[in-house]
Amino acid sequence: MNFKLHIPIYLQIEEKLKLDIALGHLMPGQQLPSVRDLSATLKVNPNTVQRAFQSLEDEGICLSHRGLGRFVSEEAGLPQRLRLSMVQLRTQEYLEAIQAFELDGATVLAVVQEQLGKHISNPSNNPVIKKNEEA
Amino acid sequence: MNFKLHIPIYLQIEEKLKLDIALGHLMPGQQLPSVRDLSATLKVNPNTVQRAFQSLEDEGICLSHRGLGRFVSEEAGLPQRLRLSMVQLRTQEYLEAIQAFELDGATVLAVVQEQLGKHISNPSNNPVIKKNEEA
Amino acid sequence: MNFKLHIPIYLQIEEKLKLDIALGHLMPGQQLPSVRDLSATLKVNPNTVQRAFQSLEDEGICLSHRGLGRFVSEEAGLPQRLRLSMVQLRTQEYLEAIQAFELDGATVLAVVQEQLGKHISNPSNNPVIKKNEEA
Amino acid sequence: MNFKLHIPIYLQIEEKLKLDIALGHLMPGQQLPSVRDLSATLKVNPNTVQRAFQSLEDEGICLSHRGLGRFVSEEAGLPQRLRLSMVQLRTQEYLEAIQAFELDGATVLAVVQEQLGKHISNPSNNPVIKKNEEA
DNA sequence: GTGGTCTAGACCACA
DNA sequence: GTGGTCTAGACCACA
Numbered sequence: 001m002n003f004k005l006h007i008p009i010y011l012q013i014e015e016k017l018k019l020d021i022a023l024g025h026l027m028p029g030q031q032l033p034s035v036r037d038l039s040a041t042l043k044v045n046p047n048t049v050q051r052a053f054q055s056l057e058d059e060g061i062c063l064s065h066r067g068l069g070r071f072v073s074e075e076a077g078l079p080q081r082l083r084l085s086m087v088q089l090r091t092q093e094y095l096e097a098i099q100a101f102e103l104d105g106a107t108v109l110a111v112v113q114e115q116l117g118k119h120i121s122n123p124s125n126n127p128v129i130k131k132n133e134e135a
Numbered sequence: 136m137n138f139k140l141h142i143p144i145y146l147q148i149e150e151k152l153k154l155d156i157a158l159g160h161l162m163p164g165q166q167l168p169s170v171r172d173l174s175a176t177l178k179v180n181p182n183t184v185q186r187a188f189q190s191l192e193d194e195g196i197c198l199s200h201r202g203l204g205r206f207v208s209e210e211a212g213l214p215q216r217l218r219l220s221m222v223q224l225r226t227q228e229y230l231e232a233i234q235a236f237e238l239d240g241a242t243v244l245a246v247v248q249e250q251l252g253k254h255i256s257n258p259s260n261n262p263v264i265k266k267n268e269e270a
Numbered sequence: 271m272n273f274k275l276h277i278p279i280y281l282q283i284e285e286k287l288k289l290d291i292a293l294g295h296l297m298p299g300q301q302l303p304s305v306r307d308l309s310a311t312l313k314v315n316p317n318t319v320q321r322a323f324q325s326l327e328d329e330g331i332c333l334s335h336r337g338l339g340r341f342v343s344e345e346a347g348l349p350q351r352l353r354l355s356m357v358q359l360r361t362q363e364y365l366e367a368i369q370a371f372e373l374d375g376a377t378v379l380a381v382v383q384e385q386l387g388k389h390i391s392n393p394s395n396n397p398v399i400k401k402n403e404e405a
Numbered sequence: 406m407n408f409k410l411h412i413p414i415y416l417q418i419e420e421k422l423k424l425d426i427a428l429g430h431l432m433p434g435q436q437l438p439s440v441r442d443l444s445a446t447l448k449v450n451p452n453t454v455q456r457a458f459q460s461l462e463d464e465g466i467c468l469s470h471r472g473l474g475r476f477v478s479e480e481a482g483l484p485q486r487l488r489l490s491m492v493q494l495r496t497q498e499y500l501e502a503i504q505a506f507e508l509d510g511a512t513v514l515a516v517v518q519e520q521l522g523k524h525i526s527n528p529s530n531n532p533v534i535k536k537n538e539e540a
Numbered sequence: 541g542t543g544g545t546c547t548a549g550a551c552c553a554c555a
Numbered sequence: 556g557t558g559g560t561c562t563a564g565a566c567c568a569c570a
Contacts, residue, residue, distance in 0.1 A: 022236070091250045293507075475558075
């Protein structure tokens with residue numbers, strides 16, 4: 001993972017894990033990597049990983065069992081829920097940010113469409129946990 | 136101005152001034168309020184206002200003339216340029232943020248359209264500098 | 271048994287066994303299941319069951335006879351003693367916890383009575399050791 | 406503050422601050438001590454205090470302004486809300502804990518009343534921030 | 541081996 | 556001076 005500057009690392013890890021769940025790379029009930037392992041993989045302090053996991057737990061996205069490990073929640077439809085809420089949240093933030101310009105809906109859509117064209121799609125989203133490591 | 140928590144105040148001031156210029160509330164060549172006055176109006180630390188003005192100068196949006204004051208740049212088409220660049224920047228950031236979900240263009244447009252419907256437009260955008268204060 | 275998250279499993283097992291004794295589901299002198307059996311039944315690490323039994327022994331609630339097995343103490347009045355001490359302990363902890371609010375006795379009783387009304391009683395308390403397994 | 410063993414310090418600090426608000430020792434809108442000051446007072450690591458404050462902020466009980474400090478929320482009726490929710494929560498936990506004993510309501514009340522008598526009331530609850538320090 | 545808490549201390553962003 | 560993040564590393568509880 002290449003962390004962005006100016007965005008807390010623990011947030012970036014949290015978002016990445018959510019994304020992996022949303023996209024089905026991490027399945028409900030599946031065990032997550034241990035704090036130590038993930039911190040070693042990401043070359044980050046264990047506390048930073050711990051904080052990301054803690055946030056996920058606060059949101060009901062994963063559960064920890066002391067001594068056993070940490071697992072993705074088995075909540076039905078979790079990936080769908082995450083995917084929907086994440087996209088909607090970002091869309092809402094976007095619209096709020098440009099609201100002050102008082103563009104009408106058609107103009108907003110036109111701008112989005114225009115930028116979509118320029119936007120080079122980058123389809124690589126490597127899951128944090130690779131298939132080989134899942135066992 | 137009601138400042139949002141967790142977003143630096145200097146950024147909120149800077150954005151507000153840019154918006155005022157983009158929307159024509161502040162015209163090219165017009166004098167800006169002094170750091171002292173604006174900080175008093177906004178009930179904010181003068182350092183904070185200074186930082187916002189400095190950013191605007193760095194971007195060529197305003198100029199300070201020692202002993203005279205600070206003025207909006209007279210660059211032709213400044214409001215249009217600002218408006219375009221601000222909206223495009225935000226759109227680009229938005230698309231980058233949701234890129235990882237690998238939605239196709241049609242879906243993105245549909246989501247935006249859907250949220251546009253829910254979004255309650257708030258047409259009030261009071262300029263930071265009121266007409267009475269312009270002298 | 272459905273273990274609660276964030277409460278050590280060994281404690282939950284220990285409490286459950288005490289409760290079974292207090293309620294007469296496990297009688298004084300009766301043999302307890304082996305660590306191996308109980309851990310299999312509960313799908314739990316044997317170390318965890320061992321720890322629960324050890325605590326019970328430390329409290330004089332059960333005794334192990336090498337080669338024979340582990341038995342509930344034959345102490346006279348054990349169930350009554352347990353029942354009383356467990357309820358009193360919890361009550362004391364509760365009162366200590368709310369002491370800082372400086373409520374007078376009447377108010378405390380009123381609050382308890384109010385919550386008692388809301389509290390849905392869950393009368394199912396299946397003993398850990400079923401009759402069939404007692405042999 | 407004398408911290409209890411086996412209960413995380415950050416939780417004890419959090420609870421103490423909530424209690425101070427509930428009892429009116431800390432008023433809505435009032436500035437909280439800085440992380441550094443409180444950590445020095447309590448002889449605890451700043452990170453530990455930070456964590457307690459963060460929890461309070463997550464619960465909407467206080468707000469932080471970077472560079473300015475941290476303040477108790479000005480939410481109307483916050484002290485009452487906190488007092489009620491804290492007492493009710495503890496009462497509910499208590500009743501759940503003794504539920505397995507299947508005591509009827511009258512018995513529960515009798516036990517509580519009995520323990521109330523024995524309970525030595527300790528009316529000292531020194532606020533974290535002393536009046537002299539409030540300025 | 542797993543998660544959870546805590547310390548000592550650095551360094552940054554902001555007002 | 557404020558809050559926020561992060562590191563390095565210890566030590567505990569639990570399974």
